[in-house]
Each structure stands twice: as C-alpha cells, then as structure tokens.
Amino acid sequence: MKPKISIEQRRFRLKSAPEYGQASFAWIVSFAASLALLLGGYSPGTGGFAPILLAASCVYLLFALLQLAAWIRIRADLIQFGAIRIQTRALGYGLMLSLLSGNIFIATAAFQLVRTRKNAAYTLAVYTLITTLLVMAVSALHLFKPYVANSFLPGMSLLLAAAIVQLGALLYVAKTADRTALPRSAAFVAAALIVTAATGNLFALMLGLLLLARRRDGGGTAGSRAGQVIDRLSGSTTSMLGLLFVLFLFALSAASYWTFDYSLAIENNYGAILQPPSLAYPLGTDNFGRDLFSRIVFGARISLIVGLLSTIIPVLIGGLLGALSGYYGRQTDNVIMRLLDILYAIPGILLAIAIIAAFGASTVNLIIALSVGAIPTYARTMRANVMLVSTLEYVQAARALGSGDWTILAKHVIPNSLAPMIVKSTLTIGTAVISTSSLSYLGLGVEPHIPEWGNILKLGSAYLETHAYTAIYPGIAIIALVLAFNFLGDGLRDALDPKLD
C-alpha cells in the first residue's frame, strides 16, 4: 500500500536527505570508474584485457551495483516513509568495505549513511581516517619495488599508529559527539589527534581543534562557526572530495619524506626506460627510466607549495593594501589603487615570464613571479569588502567608543571581510597550479630533472603517440588538483554565504 503523495512532496522528501544525493553520486562515479578501468585495460592490438585492471574494474562494478541497490532502497524509503529506515542504514556497514578497493566515493557515502544524526566532528573523523588509510595504501605500493626507502618501515609504522589513533577517535566521536557537552576525555582524544597531524593529516588537526573548541565552549553555543562551515561543506559531496584530494596530496607529500625514495624520482635508470605501468612502476617510467609514480608524488610537493605560497603572498599583501585603501579612502585609496591599476594592466603570465627571464629560473623566483601579478585582484576584492563593512553599525559603535583605527581594522573590519577572500583564494590556487606547470612546461620553471608536474608533462608530451601514459598521468594529476581546488572553493562559497546564517 503506497500512500499517495504529490510530485512536489516526493521531490522534497528526496531532497531532504543528503544521503540520497550522496548515494546517487557514489554509484554513478563508481560505475564510470569501472568503465574507465575496463577501457584502460583494453589493448586493441591483442583484443584482450590487462588482468589487473580487469579485476579492478569488476570490483568497482560490483560495488557500484551494491551501491545502486542501496540507492534504490534509500529512494523507496524516502518516498514511502519520508526517512531512511534503520535496516537501510545498516547496508552502509557492508558498503564500507569498498574502501579496501580504494573506492572513496562509496566509502564516504557509506560512512554518512550509517549515521542518522551527523555533525562536523563525525564527518572530519571519517575523512581523517580515510586520508591516512589512502596514504598508507599508496605508500604500500613500494612493496612491489626491488627495494624501499631506508625510512620506509618506521614511516609505515608511524602511519599505522596514526591510523589506529584516528580509528579510536572516530569511534569516540561517533559515540559522544551527539552530546551537547563533551566529556573531559575529549581533550585527550583531541591532543592525540593533533599529534597524529604530524603525519601531514590536516583533517586530524582540524578535528582536534574542533573538539578542543567544543570542549571549551562547554556545550554553551551550538558549536563554533568553523563547525557550522564544516557541517555545510560536508553536505556537498564534490567539495568534500575536493578537500579530501587536496589534503590527501598534502598528507602524501609529507609522508613521502619517510616512505618514498627520492633517488627513484631523480636518478636515471637506463635499464628501465619507458616501461609501461606495472606493479613495480605503478604509472610506468619515463624516457630516463625514472619512476613516474614517485616523480608525480614528489612533484605534488612543488605544485602544492608554489600554488599555496603564490596565493597566500598576494592575499596578504593585496589584502593589506586593499584594507588600508578601503578603510582610509581619499588620497590613500587613490595612491594605492592607481599604483595597483598599473600593475593590473600587465598580463600576469607575461609579467611572470619577464621576471623569470630576468632573475633566472628557481622555485623562489617562480613563487615571486606568480605572486606579484595577483596582488591587484586581491586588493580590489578586499577594498570592496572593507568599504562595505566600515559603514556597518558595529564599526561606527566601536568608533564612538573611542577605538583607534588599527584596532577597528584588526578586530572588526578585516575579520568580517575575510570570507570572500578565502573563497577567491581557493578558487585561484587552481590557476596558480596551472601557471606553475605552464611555466615549467615552457622551460621557465624549476630545473628540468626536478620532478614537477609541468616538467613531467613536458617530457611526456614528446611521447604522446608512442608512450601516452608518460603525458596522461601528470596531466590527470594537474587536472585533478585544479578541479579539487575549484570544487572546494565552490563549496566554501556556499558554506560561507552569510545569507544562510
């Protein structure tokens, strides 16, 4: 017996449960991944399939079908009862196994499915654990090589210990986070998590800080503002995946100091030139016999560092200049903004090329070159925000109470103007990553043998026809990182939207 409901009602019921959207996203992406693996494993020459890729494709297909089944049940539940039944939620435990196949789409959806009530701490705890497990899995690929880095075993043990702590934290959070006041033990869990953040896992750091903040609040206000932002952000699957990918790369870059051997990425090995992907060389080798997998992982360091620094520097400089000119107005505004307008008139990438041509190619020069051109846009954004905020009542009140200009700027104006800057900078990190790679591709970045994604892509582009994987993998890495930052920026914009307060 189906109770009759209108189409609007049905639509509302389906939309009211984020699990429904997550489940549909998860099975569609898994199905696509399964197809991609199948196609990737097909060799037209022999008409056969590579056994490993074929197996991986089958596993992905299996989980995609299971997820599809769960999705159908979620849908039926929502339409019939307006909520997901507990039996349906239990399916999530089975779907969590997909993490073993590296399918984070289904795994994250499953972790969300099993919980009726979600909160920021739980979501962060899940992503913390997933990040560490992924880093471990990727590092473990080294076991197939003839030898591993000297610090591989201590590094892996460290990661394992972190994973155990984080699993404990996940269970703890799942049990206690729904309470309004956290028990005293939360402080110890938070401290342990912050210690595991030393492996480069920023999710752990965020979770630890969140728990500490909630413990300090003592259940008074319903979580900090950061908690709200994370709550809203976690509602969007794509932005959480973007954040996961960025922080995973960060954690991997940090872990690579222990678990990866730099010589594999930089020393030529003439016995293994242009090897196709295999277990020992997961992404193949380049024309000098260097392991592409190691090169791309080490390249992430440079791409992330240059991308982040060349965004942070103009945010700081541009933000400060914009704040000053927006707050003081008149002559200050005129002088600063006209000077910045001149800088704005020069195309950023041309300025970068000119700076590098003049001062030589190095990582520091690369960061400076990319930073300088971006200053005016941040100054403009900040100026507009500050002009808006300075007219608000609380600023006038502070002024009436006799606060100095610097106090007002630092305590009231700048903090309340930051949200658009954060969104803008997240969205432009992607551009900075692309610019870094473009300059390296043009031979203006770091030295050619240093693993950097643009460099790797440049070498690979010469073999596009004969050994396409040498260009495809660094290309995918660049696309994925830029896409991740864009998804994240998009999610942040929604999460920081003041209209939702």
Add this chain to the structure above:
Amino acid sequence: MMKRGKLAALLLISLTVVLGGCKVTTKNEAAEAPANTSTTTNAQQTESTNESAPVDIELLGMSANEADLNIVRDQLAKNGFNVKLNIQADYGSFKSQQDAGNYDIALSSWTTVTGNPDYAVRSLFKTGGDYSILADPEIDKLIDTASTQTPEQYVDTYKQFEQQLVFDKAYIAPLYNSLKAQALNQDVLKKESVRLSKSRSLVWEDIDFKDEAKRGTDSLVLQSTMPTLTSLDPIKGNDGSINMINTNMYVRLLNLTDDDKLTADGSLSYNFAIDAGNSDYYFVLRDDIHFAQIKDKKAVDTGERVGAEDVIFSLNRAKDKNSVPDHRTFTLHEHIKTVEAVTDPAALESAKLASGESVKAALEKGLETPIAGLTADKAKADHQAGTYQVIKLTTTEPFPQVLNYLAHQSAGIVSKKQVERINTYDVATFDVNKDIPYGDQNTVTEGAQYNNTLYASGPYILSHKNDYEAILYKNPAYLKGTSHEPKIENVKIRFIKDADSALSALRSGEIHVFYGVSETKFDVVKGDAKLSLQTLPSNAVSYLLFNMKNRPVAESADLRKAVLYSINQDEILAYYNGNKFKAVSTVSPLVKTGLELASDPAKAKQFLDAFKAANS
C-alpha cells in the same frame, strides 16, 4: 557500534602482524648486496656522498639538448659532483654565455661537413683556430703532421692526437657520434631518388616525384629552421641556414659520394688527377653548365658558361680573408697557394701521378673525345672538338685533404663577371648600411629592397623568400640532357622552427622531406605507412668542452679527468635505443683509431680525490 570497532581493531592488528612478517629490502640493504650494476651505482653514490662534500661544477647547454644535459648531470651527480645547470634557450644565448666564460663544461657538438679529419680538428683544437680555446704545442704538431699524411699514414697520428686530447690531458670528454636521419613522404616522392649522404647536403637534382607528370606543376617542399639566411655568397656563410641552399645553387669542382669518397660525378669537372707530389691537383672542366639568373620571378639562362676564369676567381676569393667583409670560410681554403688555367697540353703530359701514369691520361678517362687542345677562354671550350679547359691547383704544402674542402659549399663557383659587377665597394671601408654585397639576403627577400642579382651555377636558383617560405627554380642550363639535369622544376623551402611541428607538417603532407628527425621520433615515423625513414652514421660528434680560462677545470687535469671517467657512453647509447655510436673525439666518425672511452667510477673518484687534496 562497539562490535564494529572491535572488528576494525582486530583487522588493523592482523594487518600489523602480516606486515611484520613481510621481508622488505630497504635501499641500504639492497646497496650492501650489489647484485646488478644499477645497485652498484647507488652504492657508490651513497659512499661518495657519505665520505666528502660533492664538488661544484657548472654545465652549460641548450634546451634543445636537454636530454643529453640530463644524462651528463645524472652521471656526474652519481660520481661525486654537484652539478649546476645553465640551460639557454637558443644557440645565440648559449654562445654569449660561452663567450662570457660562464661555464665549467659546455655541451658542444661538431659536424665535419667536408668529410675529412683535418677539418674535424683544425679549427676546434689548434692554437688560434676559429673555434679553438686550446693552446697546446703538442696538439698543434700532431694536427699539422696528420694533415700532410695519406689516409693510411694518418691513422696512427690521429690515434696519438686522441690519446693526448682526451686521455692524457682531458681537454674534452666525448659523448657520442650521431646518426643522420631523414624522413620523406614516399607516397609523393620516389624513395630511391632521395639521397642521404654522410657529409653532403641533400642532392636536389636527383629527387623525383612518384608521378613524373607532376615535375613541371608541383613543387618539391623541403623544410629549414631559419628564415634569416646568412648570405647567398658561398664564402660568407657556413651554417644551417644556407648550407643546403648554397650547396644546390653553386656547382663545385668535386663532390662527395654518400659515403664521403671524392667524385667528379655531378660536379663541374669531368675528371680530376693528383700529381705524385701531393701538391698539384688537376681538373678538366665541363662545358655544359651555364649561369642562371632570375628575371620577373622566372629562372632564365644567362648564356654565360661556367668556366676556368670563374673557378680561378671563386677559389682565389675563397682563400683570401680580405676578399669580402665577414669572410667566414677562408680557414678551410688556406692551403690553396695558386689556382691557374693550364693552356699547354704538354704540361699535362709531363706531370705524373703517383702510379707513374701521366696526368693527361688520367684526365682523359671516360671522356668522349680525348684532350686535343686547351683554352683559357671559356667561350671557346668544346668537348666534342676536344678543346677543354683544365685547372691546376697548387697547395702550400703536400695536403691531399684539400680536395675535401673543394667539395664543401664554400668552394661553390660564382660568376666572376656578376660578382665583380655587384661588389663594387671597398672591403676596408665596407659600410653595412650603404653597401649591398653579392648574396645579401635582403636582395631576395620580398619587399622594397628586393633586387635579385644572383647568378647560380648549380641546379637551382633562389628566386625570392619571406619569413614563411623560399622559392627556388630549376637552372634551365644545368647539365641539360645528362642524368644530372634537375628533375623537378620548383623547390619550396618552408621555414618551420620547431622539430615537432616540422614532423607534423611532414605527416600532414605539407612538406615532403624532413631532415633531422630526432631519435625519439623514429617509432612515430616508422609507424606511419606513407613515410620512409633513412638513417646513416654521420660525422656529428657531441662532447663536453672544458672551460680553459679562470676556472678550476682549466688548471686541474685531475678534475677534468674525473669528469671524463664519469661519462658512461653505454648509458647514452641505451637512452637513445642504440641510435647513437661511441666516440672518442671529433675525428672518430672519420678515422677508426681503435681507442675507446670506458667509464670508470673508481678512476673518477681517484682523480676527484686528487683534485680535492690539491685544493684543500
């Protein structure tokens, strides 16, 4: 919830147990038990870095040679050097860095376009040579001794030379000898008509379309990288921008075969002969080549025959440094003492070859009518009547390799009358802004300055050019009726700077021949059914040149030898998939001396330690 937690904890613990049971070889363990060569190099690397600080060294090169630079960098880094790369975008900036002395080692290359070993050493390594930065009397002596010797004799001299240059003093560290590779569109061109020669530039007159009916209508489309032509006067340029054009625009007394043997075939001579003293050289000239010129963008016969007076004029100006401003090739011809026309047949009778045969008999070999009379007037020559012109060239000392230089494009024959008519300026007070020399590229570039005054003695003549392409037409009076008469009427040279773009142009049918296919693209060319790949060992050698001024490498032979023995040519060959060859010096492709550079990390370390000891 708790149940799941226990399960997960159990899983993690069992994972730890499994991981603990695994035997994982770490890098140091792998290095301790060297099973193969790749781990030995690792071992040595860790050893040397552990023992002492690496020695700084600056490596200069061009971005076009990035792969070589990376191999050398890698090999030096593995042998205890800290390599600083200085990569320049093009040859101009590379050269200015080199001239400024901003390097310890420069990745250099040399191609012996004349096919004789003297050219491969004289200007590079002799004191005061065009490109030389060395000043070593022993090296000079060996170069001079070898130049007077015959091929059988000079093998040993060049062996001593290589021993001195490379192994004893380590002035250079050799890398490899390259292949010459050329790809052509075999759907359009007759594959066998496109020659690939070891030294000689592409022979245009032989090239033919598969469909012979297209000879008059379609253009043969070739490719070149540089749209700015140095000069169309053969003696004023010796670089990639004009070598191919000038080789095909001016005929010479001799040619080189595809494997660098001297031949009169397709040249201005019917025959040539060498006097027993190795100082006098005789050439009997053809009378069926006329100069061509461009009138209204068409090639026309000037009616003026290419004769002895033009040969004498051309070679005299080739050897004279002061005949033109910016003379770039006189060092190639400095051994020429005199060039004259022989008018007395008796002189040919009395001159004898080393075999005892008379020069006259040698010159008459294969002639339709034997030599009946000689004339100094080129208009009077008539091979059917037996009236010939004969050139006698005398060298400053016995120097058999002079003939190779005569086959070089700089020995191309120009018209005495025309060049004297155009070059009316005074060489000493030549003003680049006012005076227009013969062969100035501006006179053939479309625009206000266009005024084509070229007189071509070769199979083709350049009509006009712009930054996009150059158009050449067949010389209507070049060896007409013989097998050397040019087959295709029009030749177009497309200027495409980037090698990858040029290959794409070849594959799309935009150009017909692409010279200089890189080794990494061989598979692409072989995989394309309409393309054919031709390869031949060439005279090109790549080597590391040490800075001989104001740098530690200039003073310390130990440091240079440490670099020398760090170089592993086997690895370079492996990188290029066997498409390069081992070399010891620039002479290697021309003379097999039997020497070979073997990489020796132990020696490299020993020399490096000696250097460190001397400098600490």
